[in-house]
Amino acid sequence: MLEQAKRAAAAALEAWRRAASARRVRHNAHHVTRAGLAAGLARLDIAPGDTLFIHSSLKSLGYVEGGAPAVIAALQDAVGPHGTLLLPTYYLPGGTLRAACALPGYVFDPRRHGTHMGRLPEAFLAGAGIRRSIHPTHSVSAWGRHAASLTEAHHRAPSIFGMGSPWQRFIGCDQAKVLGLGISMGPVTFYHALEDAMGDAFPVPVWEGGTRLLGCLDHDGRRWDVPVRPFDPEVAQRRIDHPGRGDLRDYFHREFDAAGLRINGQVGDAASWCIPAQAFYDHLRQLASEHVTIYASAAQLAARPVSQPSPHARA
Numbered sequence: 001m002l003e004q005a006k007r008a009a010a011a012a013l014e015a016w017r018r019a020a021s022a023r024r025v026r027h028n029a030h031h032v033t034r035a036g037l038a039a040g041l042a043r044l045d046i047a048p049g050d051t052l053f054i055h056s057s058l059k060s061l062g063y064v065e066g067g068a069p070a071v072i073a074a075l076q077d078a079v080g081p082h083g084t085l086l087l088p089t090y091y092l093p094g095g096t097l098r099a100a101c102a103l104p105g106y107v108f109d110p111r112r113h114g115t116h117m118g119r120l121p122e123a124f125l126a127g128a129g130i131r132r133s134i135h136p137t138h139s140v141s142a143w144g145r146h147a148a149s150l151t152e153a154h155h156r157a158p159s160i161f162g163m164g165s166p167w168q169r170f171i172g173c174d175q176a177k178v179l180g181l182g183i184s185m186g187p188v189t190f191y192h193a194l195e196d197a198m199g200d201a202f203p204v205p206v207w208e209g210g211t212r213l214l215g216c217l218d219h220d221g222r223r224w225d226v227p228v229r230p231f232d233p234e235v236a237q238r239r240i241d242h243p244g245r246g247d248l249r250d251y252f253h254r255e256f257d258a259a260g261l262r263i264n265g266q267v268g269d270a271a272s273w274c275i276p277a278q279a280f281y282d283h284l285r286q287l288a289s290e291h292v293t294i295y296a297s298a299a300q301l302a303a304r305p306v307s308q309p310s311p312h313a314r315a
């Protein structure tokens with residue numbers, strides 16, 4: 001009873017905080033519409049039939065009339081009825097894979113557990129026609145043509161991001177692109193697909209110890225024990241998404257621009273970018289062979305200057 005009351009009070013407080021925050025954005029930011037967002041996406045070469053893996057910051061877009069659902073509608077407009085949207089709807093209690101593994105008795109339940117990945121993934125999860133993969137820490141959700149095939153059997157994959165995972169299937173889709181809406185090159189899960197594909201051949205030992213099993217329920221309430229491998233926390237401190245690694249984010253930004261792989265543009269007010277998935281993956285593999293990974297030290301970056309700009313590079 002007390003627990004229930006505490007939860008209700010916390011939810012009411014959070015709803016109040018969110019309403020106040022949305023009011024601030026509405027008063028201070030430039031207003032953008034679904035049609036304006038769709039026009040921005042077209043300038044990033046997002047086209048009908050595309051399959052997009054999207055990482056986002058809602059507040060970077062300006063004040064979106066209609067909120068996160070309007071952004072999702074604009075993305076659906078941009079890829080059309082034959083396109084596919086894929087969003088990170090990870091539920092990560094404790095904030096990291098390692099913390100989730102340490103939580104006694106933790107079992108992921110897609111009927112109860114939402115996502116910690118921001119307002120756009122939250123709204124996507126609540127929307128119609130969504131498929132959600134079953135995974136204790138890195139459940140993704142998809143809408144559109146490839147939604148079922150991208151999300152199926154994630155819980156049976158031997159690793160989170162490798163063979164049999166949504167990422168590996170995503171790379172194989174026609175017109176697959178990674179889209180960053182108002183985010184840097186930091187919070188991009190796609191990098192881990194290469195680590196899981198290369199395993200111990202990846203040049204940095206990114207994992208702490210071996211594989212663990214974490215529980216999750218599927219949509220029918222059946223329990224699965226799913227293999228996960230936590231990241232070494234010391235190595236994660238050097239990773240591109242760590243606040244202290246602005247140098248690495250800047251390097252990757254310039255490198256993918258120079259290679260002519262990153263298309264940059266404004267979506268609403270947000271500096272945004274898009275990179276075709278197969279070319280992204282191939283370039284990450286090439287960089288890894290030259291000792292540049294999302295964990296590279298300043299010395300490793302200095303030893304491999306950013307590529308010469310390609311004639312195809314676009315501002």
Ligand SMILES: CC(C)(COP(=O)(O)OP(=O)(O)OC[C@H]1O[C@@H](n2cnc3c(N)ncnc32)[C@H](O)[C@@H]1OP(=O)(O)O)[C@@H](O)C(=O)NCCC(=O)NCCS
Pocket residue numbers: 017018021022025054055056057058059060061062063064065066067068088117118119120183187188189
């Ligand atoms: C962390 C992160 C989500 C923060 O971005 P953000 O814009 O502050 O947060 P959200 O996208 O959740 O948007 C919420 C904010 O939008 C703003 N907002 C509310 N209504 C809005 C509207 N109609 N229009 C625009 N902004 C609005 C509010 O400021 C709100 O902040 P609040 O939480 O204080 O209420 C983002 O920086 C990020 O890293 N995104 C990628 C996450 C990811 O995919 N991670 C996996 C990679 S490993």
